[in-house]
Amino acid sequence: MKKLIPSFRLQIFIIFIILLFISVMFTRTFFIRSNDEFLQRLSEQNILANIESLYADFSGSIPTNQSQKFNRDVESLMLGQKAIDLSVDIYRQQINAYSRYIFIFILLSVLIVFVLSISLITRPLRRLQAGTQALMSGEKNIQIMENRFSPINDLILSFNSMVREVDRQRRIAIEAEKQLVWKEIARVMAHEIKNPLTPIKLSVERLEMKAGSNTEINTRLLHESLGIIKEEVNNLQTLVERFRGFASLPKARPEFYRFDVQLEEIVGAYRSDHNIALNIETNLPLIYADKIQMKQAIVNLIQNAIQSSDRDDFHIFINLRIDGDTIVLEIKDNGPGIPSKYIEKIFEPYFTTRRKGTGLGLPIVKRIIENHHGNIMLSSVEGHRTTFTITLPIIENER
Amino acid sequence: MFGTITDRLIATIISIGSLFFPFIDGIEPVFNDVRISIIENTLVLSMHLENCYTEELDKILMSGQVVTLRFQAELYDRIQTQPILTRQFYQTLRYNPLEKQYWLYSSEKDNSDTFSTLQQVHRNFSTLNNIYLLRAGDLEKGKNYFIRLTAYLDPITFISQKSNLDLMLYWNNKKPIVNTESFNLSIFYH
Numbered sequence: 139m140k141k142l143i144p145s146f147r148l149q150i151f152i153i154f155i156i157l158l159f160i161s162v163m164f165t166r167t168f169f170i171r172s173n174d175e176f177l178q179r180l181s182e183q184n185i186l187a188n189i190e191s192l193y194a195d196f197s198g199s200i201p202t203n204q205s206q207k208f209n210r211d212v213e214s215l216m217l218g219q220k221a222i223d224l225s226v227d228i229y230r231q232q233i234n235a236y237s238r239y240i241f242i243f244i245l246l247s248v249l250i251v252f253v254l255s256i257s258l259i260t261r262p263l264r265r266l267q268a269g270t271q272a273l274m275s276g277e278k279n280i281q282i283m284e285n286r287f288s289p290i291n292d293l294i295l296s297f298n299s300m301v302r303e304v305d306r307q308r309r310i311a312i313e314a315e316k317q318l319v320w321k322e323i324a325r326v327m328a329h330e331i332k333n334p335l336t337p338i339k340l341s342v343e344r345l346e347m348k349a350g351s352n353t354e355i356n357t358r359l360l361h362e363s364l365g366i367i368k369e370e371v372n373n374l375q376t377l378v379e380r381f382r383g384f385a386s387l388p389k390a391r392p393e394f395y396r397f398d399v400q401l402e403e404i405v406g407a408y409r410s411d412h413n414i415a416l417n418i419e420t421n422l423p424l425i426y427a428d429k430i431q432m433k434q435a436i437v438n439l440i441q442n443a444i445q446s447s448d449r450d451d452f453h454i455f456i457n458l459r460i461d462g463d464t465i466v467l468e469i470k471d472n473g474p475g476i477p478s479k480y481i482e483k484i485f486e487p488y489f490t491t492r493r494k495g496t497g498l499g500l501p502i503v504k505r506i507i508e509n510h511h512g513n514i515m516l517s518s519v520e521g522h523r524t525t526f527t528i529t530l531p532i533i534e535n536e537r
Numbered sequence: 538m539f540g541t542i543t544d545r546l547i548a549t550i551i552s553i554g555s556l557f558f559p560f561i562d563g564i565e566p567v568f569n570d571v572r573i574s575i576i577e578n579t580l581v582l583s584m585h586l587e588n589c590y591t592e593e594l595d596k597i598l599m600s601g602q603v604v605t606l607r608f609q610a611e612l613y614d615r616i617q618t619q620p621i622l623t624r625q626f627y628q629t630l631r632y633n634p635l636e637k638q639y640w641l642y643s644s645e646k647d648n649s650d651t652f653s654t655l656q657q658v659h660r661n662f663s664t665l666n667n668i669y670l671l672r673a674g675d676l677e678k679g680k681n682y683f684i685r686l687t688a689y690l691d692p693i694t695f696i697s698q699k700s701n702l703d704l705m706l707y708w709n710n711k712k713p714i715v716n717t718e719s720f721n722l723s724i725f726y727h
Contacts, residue, residue, distance in 0.1 A: 186634075193635070209635060212635060213633065213634065213635045216601070216634040216635060217600075217601040217634060220599075220600040220601045220602075220634060221600060221601065221602065223600070224596060224597060224600040224602070227593075227596060228593075228702060231560050231561065231593075232560055234560065235554070235555075235558065235559075235560025236547075236550075236551050236554070236560070238554070238558065239550050239551055239553075239554025239555075239558065240547070240550055242554065242558075243550045243554070
């Protein structure tokens with residue numbers, strides 16, 4: 139139905155043609171009618187009949203020696219009048235035809251002007267519009283074809299140079315951001331590596347000191363020192379694994395599956411040690427997501443909640459429901475909450491409030507959810523609760 | 538300056554427009570009843586031009602303007618591309634409004650006939666009877682010939698027109714043309 143409505147350009151063109159047609163036809167009709175009226179009045183003079191009447195009246199009374207000249211003159215007058223009548227007739231036909239030619243000429247001129255305006259104004263404008271949209275959709279190095287005959291070519295040139303400049307600035311910004319990120323990584327890595335290194339160094343020094351004093355190193359001290367070294371090495375290993383995981387999150391391989399079942403399985407593993415309440419709405423549709431990545435995200439959130447509190451009455455409340463055309467997962471805990479000043483930074487890489495945290499767990503969760511065209515939000519009241527709300531779009535399973 | 542440009546533009550538009558949409562609805566006359574014969578040892582030609590009058594053309598015939606219809610006969614032999622002989626003749630028609638009669642002059646007969654009705658004019662103006670072409674003795678025995686006939690109208694001038702009125706517009710600017718059947722002397726003497 140939509141296709142039946144002509145484009146705005148076509149509508150303008152049709153209106154213009156109709157107006158042009160009407161105005162030309164009015165003008166043409168006006169002039170032709172005026173001309174016809176004039177010619178009509180001319181023919182109404184009936185000069186020929188008057189001449190014939192005069193000839194009939196006086197031909198008998200003309201002396202014989204002058205009758206030949208008289209006849210010649212009358213004939214000449216009549217021929218002249220007939221020639222005028224004929225000329226008028228042909229002139230009328232010509233005027234009609236010529237007005238048609240001029241009308242067709244105007245029509246063709248309008249068409250040519252219209253086509254020129256399309257190619258010189260409308261088309262470059264459309265290219266400009268498409269370029270702007272492409273720019274908005276994330277394309278970078280867009281250049282619009284120039285047309286030096288177009289009156290808006292300067293605009294196109296400005297757009298092209300603007301895009302080039304924006305691209306140049308973007309590259310500079312990316313480069314600066316990269317440097318900033320690397321500096322931040324270096325800072326975090328130095329800090330995270332330094333933390334386990336101190337106990338390792340102390341343990342080694344203790345062992346070294348005992349060994350240097352020729353006193354027998356007792357088994358307990360050895361086990362204790364080695365235990366510290368092992369634990370800190372494990373921490374370093376975890377740190378490295380987390381960094382690697384964040385840097386190279388694999389491409390999602392979505393499939394349709396029951397999210398409620400997966401959630402029950404994940405929560406089931408924690409229920410023996412923690413107090414987790416699970417509320418799942420019935421008749422949930424299948425979710426279209428990468429099963430492994432979704433598990434990673436939920437486990438991260440649950441562990442994040444568990445690690446945040448050491449309260450005896452610590453509870454986690456998990457709620458899964460439908461809201462419109464989305465599935466909503468809420469993970470709420472009654473832990474210490476997050477100070478409001480940290481809420482904005484909580485999803486930033488390497489930001490953590492825990493001593494042994496890497497600051498990568500929640501950024502990974504955010505990336506996973508966003509890769510699934512979903513959204514994650516955090517609300518927290520310091521000292522009372524924290525709630526993570528994940529929304530995922532419901533995708534129709536056509537099979 | 539502007540007036541000159543406008544005049545030229547409109548003249549150009551009219552010229553181009555006339556090429557595609559002539560202001561006169563023309564017709565296409567055809568030669569009919571073309572006969573070649575030998576009378577008193579002379580090759581003569583008769584023919585009639587049909588479908589050559591329109592309402593507008595009749596008005597011109599009745600206006601008293603001198604209208605001239607010209608004919609051209611070209612004798613070819615079958616081999617050569619150039620005509621062996623070209624003969625031109627014409628008929629002029631003029632209406633006398635005083636006497637209410639049409640005067641038809643034939644160049645071949647060199648005399649005039651008078652007609653009182655347009656029907657008579659139609660019959661006679663576009664008809665040629667036994668027009669002399671050449672002596673039969675000038676044709677070679679055993680050689681095949683044919684005659685190409687064409688006709689056209691001379692333009693006329695009106696007092697109110699800037700230029701002549703080309704009467705050929707009424708014939709769609711096309712001269713009627715016909716080639717006779719091939720003939721040789723033997724067909725006339727069997």
